[in-house]
Amino acid sequence: MSQDTLVKRQFGHRARLALSPAGVRKADDQAHAARTMWNLLHAWWRMMPKEKRTLTNADAAIRQARGDIDFLAVLPAQAARAVLKTYFQAWKNCWDGRADAPNFKGRLRTVMSVDVPQGRDLNIIRVHRRWGMANLSKVGRVRFRWTKDLPVGKRAGLENRVTGARLVKDALGWHIAFRVQALQVKPEPHQGPEIGIDVGVTVPIALSDGETYEHDEWLTEREQAKLLHLEQRAARRKRHRTPGERTSRRLHHTYDQIAGLRAKAKRRALDWQHKTTTTIARTYGTVVVEALTITNMVKSARGTIEEPGKNVAQKSGLNRSISGEAWGRTVTMLTYKTARLGGTLHKVPAPNTSQRCSGCGLTTPGSRESQAVFVCKNPDCGWSGNADWNAARNVLHLYRMGLALVPAAGRAVSRRAKRVEPAAAR
Template identity: 30%
Template sequence: MRRSFTFLLRPTSRQAAALAQCLEDQRQLYNAALEHRRIAYAKAQVTIRYGDQSGELKHIRADDPDGQGRWSFSSQQATLRRLDKAFAAFFKRVRDGRTPGFPRFKGRGRFDTVEWPKDGDGCRWDSQPDHPAVAYLRLQGIGHVRVHQHRLVRGRVKTISVKREGSRWYVILSCDGVLAEPLPATGAVVGVDMGVASLVTTSDGAHVANPRHLATTADRLADAQRDLARKKRGSKRRRKAVARVAALHAKVRRQRLDGAHKAALALVRDYDVIVHEDLRIANLTRSTAGTIEQPGRNVAQKSGLNRSILDAGWGVFLTILSYKAESAGREVIAVNPANTSRACSRCGHCARENRVTQAEFRCTVCDHQAHADVNAAINI
């Protein structure tokens, strides 16, 4: 199986500047390749493909030895493939009749990842294996960058990516041949109900609290964004204010990810089969604003609910649960969530009136009473 491992990089100030310049040059290459495709089709009805642009890389590097020529050839090919995938996705949306969304130029804050497709080609993981205490990553044009390796890397390193998040740098290793680590069988099966009041409620009656990380940080975020709005565009103070907002959002993301890992691991350790709702989160969080001719109703309430759902991080949790279960030899099943919150888990009677309040369930036929989320989890 394939797994990814993410580690924090500890670059020197000079290496951090080189990493930032590498990202900038790759961004300019992406934008130039996009402009090339647009002009060729607009002026001469010629379709430019990845192979054509990859063949031009040699001349681009030769004409700019102190710029594009400094970086790995394979990483630049990966940037061109990234653009090619964007066009492939665009044409697929056109064929499917969806909103196309033509590929856009990348601004400075919209291009934060560079990929090296093969370990050893312009990059090398664990470039100083004889070092007694520290791991290093070697990148062409940057040098040996120190890595905060907090766990062992298993399998064979396939691709290496470097990502910038605010002022931090991360390396992401995609590894093939990672062996599964099955856990001992428990013989237990559980249903899981996702919610906002509690992140997870199991059919055994256990509740995992929703920490509401974004809501907890809302006041600090509001202060930081008000401060950002007062700054002049292009100024040094505005860049610092942007970094402050980004750092707060990054902290919320890390907290949400950490909580999802812990909650998923607890389920995987205790149960052989885990059943959850097959949620369409994009549909659940769709705005009800409507149009000018047909305005929506209860827009403010729906907006608050959408914010709470996204703050809970259902999608992150289910993704982590899926791959942890695969590694542990557990089975995860997604079921249709229709009427799971309205049907009685004892007699099966389904009615809207069964759900008395957000937390209380009382069947109008058999008078079965239970916590609404626990009843839903049993149905699931």
């Protein structure tokens, strides 16, 4: 097989770890040490003169800190060096305008994580149909859920291998995210039909051929009632705290229960999105979506003191519904899945796709009679149908008319990133 037909693919795979209580404590200690290491680097950076902010000097400072502070010694040396590289890369991203400047990481608002830079140190093996094992430095041999085949054992090589991993903790416990590199056959162009997609709140995904993809609530009625009860309990306990009083263990436990239910809902939403986008990418060769600016759509309608907003509560509910559907994540999944299967994804301008009639092409006031029904008020047309189907047909029509948007070559430079660090400090 020639090299022209092969393509190198890099992807991630996340699996749930089965840690013992002792293993959980060790992983927690490493995550706190990694966060502390980041904060010490940040303080060192702000303290040192610009000409001494080099990778060599920072590495020497880290070595000295790990030798002087026992708490930092629980973090493996390679993980500490990964924190250093990540911090310097964060400043490079800031100077290039891709992100804001790195800052202090608080204990409560920071995701607990530990990096494993070298994949060969994991020594991954499959021990059961549903379980695999990996070696974590200073934690030991741990089990993880085997839900996807990994290039280990005889299939591992220079081109197909696990290059590293990252331990991440959420409300459901510790997970391991593998970084996988694979050499695969370049996909042939997808011969499937073209399809337009309209995303919404009532109907999450509507296709231009009339197909729709819907889902139930992410939490059952019993789970929703429990979540409401926990939120009310947390509000009561928080209301009775005096200013400056330390948060009680009971309140922390209530917060953990709330986070667990929300994490369960997010996991179910991700599962539905992955299955739905995979089906679409396998069926259609060209996928067309709207270029939505979601951050503007979920802005608050509260307004100001001089000009207060209207229907603030209704707008807040709509914002929560839009954020819950995660339209941007759906588009991201479709982007890489269509490319992996030989298809393409295009974006078209979003204005008036829900108001324009897909039958005659005219935008007549009053045609959108309700959230679900579209009836064209043009006397010469009179087309009627589902409103989401009508919008999806308009999305596909814009692409066929040659109005697909061309991706920008680069992102706009952040104004905050410009003023944080002058070019001389690079």
